[in-house]
Amino acid sequence: MALRRSCCKRSVKSVICRMSGLVGLIALSSVAWASASGTMNPxxxxxxxxxxxxxxxxxxxxxxxxxxxxxxxxxxxxxxxxxxxxxxxxxxxxxxxxxxxxxxxxxxxxxxxxxxxxxxxxxxxxxxxxxxxxxxxxxxxxxxxxxxxxxxxxxxxxxxxxxxxxxxxxxxxxxxxxxxxxxxxxxxxxxxxxxxxxxxxxxxxxxxxxxxxxxxxxxxxxxxxxxxxxxxxxxVGVGWAVQKREWIGLDQPQDPWTLPHAHSAPSAPIATPPPPASTALDPAGAHTWTVSNWSLRVAAPRARDPGGARLSSVDYPADAKPWYPAVVPGTVLTTLIARGVYPDPNYGLNNLAIPERLAHQDYWYRSVFGAPGALRGRHLTLTFLGINYRAEVWLNGTRLGTITGAFIRGVFDVTHLVRPGRLNALAVRIVPPPHPGIPHEESVAAGPGLNGGELALDGPTFIATGGWDWIPGIRDRDIGLWQPVTLAASGALRILDPRVKTILPLPRRDVADVSIAVPVRNMAGRPLAATVKARFDSVTVQRSLTLPPGVTTVRFSPGEFAQLRVPHPRLWWPNGYGPATLHRLHIAVYHATRLSDRKSLNFGMRELTYELSLFDREGRLRRVEFNPSLANARAARLIDVRHRAIKRTPNGWAASLSAAGEHSPAVRTLPASTLAPYLVIRVNGVRIAARGGNWGMDDDLKRIGRHRLEPYFRLEHAAHLDIMRNWLGQNTEGVFYDLADKYGFLVLNDFWISTQNFQLEPQDPALFLANVRDVISRYRNHPSIALWIGRNEGVPPPILNDGMAALVAKLDGTRYYTPSSNSVNLQVSGPYNYRPPAAYFTTLARGFAVEVGTPSLASLDSVRAMIPAADRWPLNDTYAYHDWHFGGNGDTKTFMAALDRQYGAPRSLEDFERKAQLMDYVSYRAIFEGFNAHLWTRNSGRLLWMTHPAWPSNTWQIYSSDYDTAAAYYGVKKACEPLHAQLDLPDYRPAIINVTRKAQPGLELESRIFTLGGRLLARRVDHADIAANSTARFAPLDLSPFFAREGVVIVKLTLRDGLGRIRSENVYWPSATAAGQRRLDRLARQPVELTARDREAGSAQIVDVALTNRGRDTALATRITMQDARGTRVLPVYYGDNYVTLLPGETRRIQVECPLNGRRCARVAVHGWNVKDRVVAISAAGSRR
Known part of the structure; x- marks a missing residue:
């Protein structure tokens, strides 16, 4: 109180004095409560x-x-x-x-x-x-x-x-x-x-x-x-912190003695003949052409460089300096490999034979093309669909401008520069990212190193090309014209990026409201009378109006056009839940009665909603279902993902509801859930059991033609996966989304910022957000995109996080934006090394886990294809370089220790590969069966780190970059069957998983226990009627007495439907201890009889293979491989199953599809864990050979 009496009595001073008195009271109270404990300074x-x-x-x-x-x-x-x-x-x-x-x-x-x-x-x-x-x-x-x-x-x-x-x-x-x-x-x-x-x-x-x-x-x-x-x-637990520390990458090359070394020398470069030169434009759609006939050269220092004005002159002498016929779309390095300058970097240690200077110098691309005379009087638009990193563009001696960032289009009006009926010259100077960094070179001594480095400053770009623990440093950082360059002709009215939105009256799906927004640019400088027409299926709508100069968005909604309320719509569904139906939308704009422009695109009728837990203003964690399509219709931001609105729960972090969101009909309150706070994705009102994996990068050299990428999508589709993640946005291109649409994959779509408190953050927010804006506008109609993610493993800096959230709401409005790929309503990342299979059922990767990984060795054939003979055994630097990690997140130490315990130390490459494949099958099956075991109680999503390799790798993959499928693939395929029988660990509990939209009544699950010699020890039958999208678990099998007598047993589950048809079979070989598995290594090689016959079906050769175990013991992990007439693997090939286990006398039939656009399948080879190798010819009659 003495403090108050000493205060002044007037004005501001009085206020200050009174406040200081209150502070004093707080201090005195604190002292009083603390001093009551007997000490003033505890x-x-x-x-x-x-x-x-x-x-x-x-x-x-x-x-x-x-x-x-x-x-x-x-x-x-x-x-x-x-x-x-x-x-x-x-x-x-x-x-x-x-x-x-x-x-x-x-x-x-x-x-x-x-x-x-x-x-x-x-x-x-x-x-x-x-x-x-x-x-x-x-x-x-x-x-x-x-x-x-x-x-x-x-x-x-x-x-x-x-x-x-x-x-x-x-x-x-x-x-x-x-x-x-x-x-x-x-x-x-x-x-x-x-x-x-x-x-x-x-x-x-x-x-x-x-x-x-x-x-x-x-x-x-x-x-x-x-x-x-x-x-x-x-x-407590309120607010996500901004970045506090960061890894800048190597500032000097690593010590020479830590570099990888090999017994074999780098391969010689091999040149491939370029296509015939032609100045003709290649047709690419209605009034659109692709610019081809490209050449490439290294740019001279600017003081001595001829410059864009001269290079974009038709008269520039082509032989003034050597030019390479360029691969476009493609990267600089793609061209230099194709022209025989450098060897294939994906083989052995060849990448070390390519200099780092490729990422530190500029390049010129040049094309001379003829423009058709019919282009006279038309408005002409030149579009670069993707360059990296910065481009200076010149046409016919005139500088058009610059493009910066790997994911933004460069669009130029060239109406007055193109010369119809004559030759034209286009020159593009490619400038690499200003901070290419220094890659770490993986070896046994150096390990995988730390991911990334300075290149992260330059996002938006291919950050991973600076080197990650699944890809080496790509020497040019994938710079170049990596997507096509097009020339389009139109009238004065040009269609930009349409937007299509579908709303369903959920939970009903008997009608779909389709809305279409068409932005049209009027380039005439004066108002023009226009008619805009849109057509899909049997629906046609049109609107006539006067368009002022600039951009006007013409809208079509069901409220005005009843035909846009589509009855009994054919919906787009994720893989396994229904057909991924796509509809073709055709849009045209007319000036008066003359066609000015037209555009066609695919879209899917589907609606996304999201279950998740969010904090309200009273601090409660509410379980809700969020429908962003309804939120957008009310022009309100309902979920707050700003740093201060992200708060910690007992199971991670969660975003918050805004004040508007607490009372919006777009946010539906759900009962409390054991899944809190984790995300559940719903499509068309149905919960989707999200099972899939990450794509770190489609291809290390950005070879992304549809013919190259589609087999990977087919493989994942056949494995019953339904989700993939575009990690760090490294796969942001039209063909990726087109294929995801076609094959029914949901896409978690990252932008280009990596791990918080580790990776550097982008230094140019305006550039970053410009690329974000273009990506959303360009790809928002793809039904596959399910989630926009601001950052890999962390929240972007506030200027980017808030900017991306605003752009998603404004430009999309049908999807949720989450700032982080993990932690915020998602599980933390990992683990990445080997873990006991039972752990995936109990403690690991609960909730919605976006990254779960374990080592995955390529098949023996693929290992031989990527590693020279002199370096194949024992494990060495070449294996380390191809991602068999000695240290780091994916350290194979635990894998090798488990392999030694279970099967004994490997004696050769062949023995190592055999044992590694058996471990991979068990591990990858367990990852998803562990997810299935607690579906909708503890788990809602689980994605592998990774499914797809960007280059020939030996970790975190279910197939190889050459399309071969090793044991991990078939473990995943088995576990992800839509209707599936499995044995839950650790108590050996039989279960049925029904991940479909149909109830499954009258199911019978037979559990049989055998000796390794095939003698039946016990049998049990369980019955169940299972609702759609649910599971049934039964009493555990007591295997302990059989372990005591046999050591290892075979457990075979057979699931039959009400008609007696087999719907799922699953075979296990458990033992009481890991060391008990060593008995498997003593099994004699079994004779497996093999027959094969083929037939043609459309564009495919179908081969029906029958395998019969004629031995006395079980034949484990029996693999078949299709070969051509010369005994070489045929790839890609699609196997109905593989690595199958056969009891004595058992026959299994496998259907194989060999596409006819490649080499014909002529022979079938068989080998396995304990199978005698054999090769038979394929016969139309199916006779034994």
Whole structure:
């Protein structure tokens, strides 16, 4: 009070004085509560308080260690706990305020609220409950004391309960507002139901004292409350932090002795003949042509360079400096490899024979093309669909401008520059990213190194080409004209990027409202009369209007055009849930009656909604279903993903509802879920069990023709996967989305920022957001895109995060934007190394896990194709360079240790590959069967890191870059069957998984246990009627007596439907211990009879293969390989199954599709874990050979 009396009495000074007096009161109160413990300066390591903290009802608490020798931890030691409490709302049940000790045990003491009443916990079943409830919304002093014999509870300075009892010693840990768990309710009175909630509110001056305060002291403290409005509270778990640290990459090349070395020399370059030169434009659609006839050369220093004006002259002498016929679309390095300058970097250590200077110099592309005379009088647009990194564009001696960023189109009006009926010259100077960095070269000694480096500063670009732990540094960083260059002709009215949106009356799907928005640019400089027409299926709409100069968006909605309300629509579904139906939309704009421009595109009728948990304004975590299409219709931002709105839950982080979102019909409240806070993706109202994987990059050299990429999509489709992630946006191109649309894959689409607090952040936000804007506008009609993701593993810096969220809402409006690929409503990333299969059922990758990986060796044939003979055994630097990691995230140390325990140390490459394939089959099957086991209770999505390799790799893949499919692929394919029988670990519980939209009645699951010799030991049959999109689990199989007698057994599950048809078969070979698997290595090689016959079906050769085990023991992991007449693998080939296990006498039939656009399949080879190698010719008659 003396502080107040000394204050001035006038004006601002008076206000300042009064405020300083309040601060003084806070300080004095803090001192009073702290000094009550007997010391003015308690040791910080004791963590006894005082604490000033605010907690969210749906959030987390604070935990601290106490000094191990603190007196209050002992049994019968005196202590006091308490302070001021302000809680937001009364909840029925118990909310723990403070716990000293371990909540996971029965030995802890502390304060709770129980149905609004203060309650003191002394130990298991020992509680004191206050008589009067504490009113929410007001500060109340609460204190509990124990003097060694008697415990007392005080509320508002008054004693409300007393009890004499003994206490137990507790652990040296204090928790404030700990998150609820079943363990925290163990001390509840027997026979009484206890709901444990999380405390939502504030604790002020909350302290622990190592003696019992007197009643008088407590009364005095309660009578002198502090100025709560001036206390700076710690808001626990509120707000995502911005980046604090970063890895800049190598600033000098690594030491030479850590570089990879090989016994073989680099391969000689091999030149391929370029296509015949032609100045003709290539037709690419209606009034659109592709510019071809490109040449490439290294640019001279600018002082000596001829420059764009001269190079874009038709008269420039082509032989003035050597030019290479260029591969366009393609990268600089693609051209230099094709022209025989450098060897194939994907073989052995050839990449080391290509110099780093490729990424440190400029290049010129040049094309001379003839423009048809019919282009006279037309408006002409030159479009670069994708360059990297910066382009200076010149046409016929005139500089058109620049393009910067790998993912933005460069669009130029060249109406007055193109010379119809004559030759034209186009020159493009390609400038590499300004910060290409220095790649780490992986070896046994150096390991995989740290990912990325300086190149991250230059996003938007192909950041991974600086070197990652699944791809080496690409020497040119994939710069060049990596997508086509087109020339389009139109009238004065030109169609830009249309937008198509579908809304369904969910949960009904019997009608679809289709809305179409068509932006039209009027280039005439004066208003023009126009008619815009749109047509798909049997629906046609049109609108006539006058368009002013500039861009006008012409809209068609079901409210005005009844035909856009489509009855019984053919919807687009993810793989396994229905057909991925696409509709072709044709748009035309007319000036008067003359066609000015037209555009066609595919779209899918489908609606995305999202289940997730979000914080409301009261701090509660609400489970909701969010429909962004409805949100956009009301022009409101309903979900807040800004840094301060991201808050921590007991199971990760979650975004928040905005004020508008709390009451919007686009946000539907759902019952509380054990999935909280994790995401569930719904398509057309149906929950999608998201099973798939990451694409780090389609191809290390950006060879992305449809003919090259489509086999990969077919493989993943055949493996029953339904989702893929465009990691870091490295696959952002039309063909990727076209194929995802066709094959029914949802796409999680990243933008170009990587790991927070590790990778550098982009240095040019305006450039970054310009690329984002173009990508959204360009690709938003693809039904496959399910989610826009701001950053890989972290939240982008605020200027980018807020900018991307705004762009998604404005330009798309049908999808959710989440700032991070993990943690925020998603699971954290990993693991990436080998883990015991049972862990995928119990502790790993719960919720929606976007990255789960384990080593995956390529097949023996693929290993031989990527590694020269001199370097194939033992494991060495060449394997390390091709991603068999010695260290890092994907360290194979745990894999090799498990392999040794289970099967014994490998004796040769062939023995190593055989054992690695068996481990991979088990591991990859377990990853997805573990997901299936807890579908919709703990799991909603699981994506492999990775499914797709960008180059010949030996980790994190289910097939090879050459299209070969090793054991991991078939483990995944088995586990992801839409109707599936599986054996859950660790208790060997049979289960049925139905990931379809149809109920499956009358199912019969037969479980049989055999010896390795095929003798039946036991049999059980379970029956179930299973609803759509659900699972059934049965009693565990007791295998222990069979393990005791046999060591290893065969468990075969057979699932039949009500008609007796086999719908799923699954075979396991478990043992009591990992070492018990060694008996498998002693199995004799079995003779497997093989027959094959073929037939043609359309553009494919179908080969029907029959395998029969004629041996006395089980034949494990039996693999067939299609060969041509010379005994060389045929790829790609699509196997119905492979790595099959055959009991003695058992026959399995496998259908194989060999596309007829390649070499014909003429022979079939068979080998396996314990199978005698054999090759037979394919016969139309199917006779044995």
């Amino acid at each position: 040791s910080p390591s004791e963590n006894l308080g005082p604490y000033n903290a605010a907690f969210l009802a749906g959030g987390i608490g604070l935990q601290r260690k106490l000094a191990p020798d603190a007196r209050l931890l002992s049994a019968a030691a005196p202590w006091s706990i308490g302070g001021w409490i302000d809680w937001r709302r009364r909840q029925r049940g118990t909310e723990i305020l403070t716990a000293i000790g371990e909540l996971a045990s029965r030995s802890w003491r502390g304060l709770e609220l129980r149905n609004g009443h203060a309650q003191l916990v002394l130990g298991p079943g020992i509680r004191l409950v206050g008589s009067a409830a504490i009113a929410p919304g007001h500060w109340t002093a609460v204190m509990a004391t124990y003097d060694g014999r008697t415990a007392r509870l005080y509320v508002g300075g008054n004693e409300v309960a007393e009890r004499s009892d003994e206490t137990l010693a507790v652990a040296a840990r204090i928790a404030l507002a700990p998150a609820p768990s079943p363990l925290s309710a163990r001390a509840a009175p027997v026979g009484k139901h206890l709901t444990v909630n999380h405390f939502g509110g504030k604790l002020a001056l909350w302290s622990v004292h190592q003696h019992a305060l007197s009643a008088a002291r407590i009364g005095a403290l309660a009578a002198a409350p502090p100025a709560f409005g001036l206390i700076e509270f710690r808001h």
